Amino acid sequence: MALRLLAIDPNTQGGNCLAVHLDEDTGDILFQGWTEAAPQVLAEAKGNSPLAPHESLVRFPARMRETILEALRDNAET
Template identity: 50%
Template sequence: MRLRFLTIDPDTNGDECPAAFVDEETGDLVFQGWAVTDPDDLAQVSQHSRIAENESVVRLPAHMRAAILEALNDHNSSVR
């Protein structure tokens, strides 16, 4: 399996929840989260980096930071 699960939002029911994965072939991070649709948020992102047609902006809850960092540190040897 190419994508390895790292963590899921601990404050949700485990179904359709924000989550983080790592691509074991490339080391890329893959995030499942809420699609950002607010025009003001998208405009702010675009000020720093234009959002390409094949890109999405995703929001994850702040309380997932520690879980994502912990998961990355625990699996650091396989994350490039």
């Protein structure tokens, strides 16, 4: 498996960064972010789409919205 970095938090100071990766073998997108743990947020999310035991909700700050969208647009055909 080869991961390609598509986007990284523009406010990063180095390690432990919020990021979006592309699995070049499968085309899958991987999100590296903050694991959401707030019970109220998880309950609301589960009301929309129940989380399987192997799934998690990952939070990204609003400042990354355009960065993520741009990265996905630029790599849409990969």
